[in-house]
Amino acid sequence: MHRQAFTAALLTAGSAFAAPAPQASGAPAAEIACPIVFDGRVPVGTEPTFFDTYATNTIFNPDYVKGNDLKWSEILQFPAVESSRFDGEEHTPLEVTLSDKSIFMQQNGFRRAGLQFLRDSPDGAGTTGIKTLHFSVKQDPERPLNLTHEYLNVWHEAADYSSNQIQFQIGSLIGKSSADKNNFKILDRNGRSLYSVAMDQTNWQNFAITLNYERNQVQIYYSVGNEPLKSVAGPTSVNIAGGGQFQMGMLKKPTGTSDVVNSGYQSRNLNEGQIYGGLFLEDSAGGCVSL
Numbered sequence: 001m002h003r004q005a006f007t008a009a010l011l012t013a014g015s016a017f018a019a020p021a022p023q024a025s026g027a028p029a030a031e032i033a034c035p036i037v038f039d040g041r042v043p044v045g046t047e048p049t050f051f052d053t054y055a056t057n058t059i060f061n062p063d064y065v066k067g068n069d070l071k072w073s074e075i076l077q078f079p080a081v082e083s084s085r086f087d088g089e090e091h092t093p094l095e096v097t098l099s100d101k102s103i104f105m106q107q108n109g110f111r112r113a114g115l116q117f118l119r120d121s122p123d124g125a126g127t128t129g130i131k132t133l134h135f136s137v138k139q140d141p142e143r144p145l146n147l148t149h150e151y152l153n154v155w156h157e158a159a160d161y162s163s164n165q166i167q168f169q170i171g172s173l174i175g176k177s178s179a180d181k182n183n184f185k186i187l188d189r190n191g192r193s194l195y196s197v198a199m200d201q202t203n204w205q206n207f208a209i210t211l212n213y214e215r216n217q218v219q220i221y222y223s224v225g226n227e228p229l230k231s232v233a234g235p236t237s238v239n240i241a242g243g244g245q246f247q248m249g250m251l252k253k254p255t256g257t258s259d260v261v262n263s264g265y266q267s268r269n270l271n272e273g274q275i276y277g278g279l280f281l282e283d284s285a286g287g288c289v290s291l
């Protein structure tokens with residue numbers, strides 16, 4: 001047997017025994033108090049291949065945004081970790097991974113894999129009124145991110161692709177000091193910092209971002225583990241006009257280039273991942289936010 005194939009077979013067999021079937025555990029789900037606009041929560045027991053085609057995937061867009069030669073069932077992992085607070089016992093965490101094959105279209109500078117809500121459209125419900133995006137993140141010690149690089153981890157990209165109205169990031173932002181590379185940072189489309197908090201290597205970190213499209217205002221909520229969310233920033237004026245779509249996953253920028261989309265350095269044999277949970281967009285009309 002070819003040595004690489006042999007190793008792969010061993011790893012596969014090993015993980016099949018070591019990792020229990022994905023199961024939620026622990027505390028009951030925190031209550032979602034407002035109408036859900038887009039639900040990105042994944043029911044426990046969902047098969048990885050569910051994510052690969054429109055015929056089965058009722059949660060996310062099966063075709064975007066990912067490596068040309070990869071299926072979502074090859075990108076997503078279902079780590080056996082306790083679920084995040086808005087997932088509770090019925091929904092499972094999912095891990096978005098990056099590898100050398102995570103090249104979308106001809107974008108050779110980036111490594112990316114970002115989930116889009118199936119029904120999110122550039123001028124749709126995610127871009128009007130008052131909406132709150134919820135997401136929780138957790139780190140996988142076996143697939144650490146390389147914080148020498150700049151990552152987008154959740155963002156809303158404008159319909160004309162010219163900017164991201166809001167971006168949740170980690171790592172060393174290109175052109176800025178790397179002193180805060182271990183911090184998650186929430187920035188506006190001009191790179192203005194709205195909130196920053198250190199990456200937690202152990203616990204779930206829960207975020208919610210209220211986008212008030214009527215007033216061009218943003219408010220940010222945060223908590224750790226099972227704690228209720230608390231407002232940590234805003235409401236503050238932010239230009240969130242321009243429509244577009246949410247993306248939840250990773251876009252890793254290269255180093256050493258001014259043309260980040262097409263060139264620059266990415267180290268080989270990438271095996272990076274970040275665990276996501278409690279993904280949903282809710283309607284915050286009248287000030288409703290699930291805490």
Ligand SMILES: *[C@@H]1O[C@H](CO)[C@@H](O)[C@H](O)[C@H]1NC(C)=O
Binds near residue numbers: 147265267
């Ligand atoms: C992290 O990224 C830098 C810059 O690309 C690279 O030199 C270094 O080898 C990477 N570290 C790891 C552990 O991959």
